[in-house]
Amino acid sequence: MANTMQFDLVSPERSLASLQASAVQIPGADGDMTAMPDHAPTITTLRPGILKVEAPEGSSEYLVTGGFAQINGDALSVLAEKAIPVDEVTRTHLDELIAEARASHEAAKENGEQTIVDEAAKLLADMEALGTHMSL
16 A cells, blocks of 8 residues: 555646645535545545645645545546635635625526525535635
């Protein structure tokens, strides 16, 4: 069993991380999960939350708003809708994300499709909870 696995985090704007990691905590749509070397192959969607990376050089955290994670035994790739290193997140960033989620919720309510309204409401709640979690 290897002690580390390749971890890559990319968003449409940039590549945020490419390093060897010993564990990565993922905010999965069906609940948080931790990927470690030799993890069973898995693909999951992400919900808004904090992605935590443990590496031999230290730990790092990223705010993600959604996306996908692909895990196999020796690598983890995360394709995030948006990702920001936690130490770069400001109240302004969070307010913008909440405003986008609120606008999506309002648009979904106008459209009237209940499933989309429920998903938009969940996104809005997740974004607001992130601010509380991060003390912003």
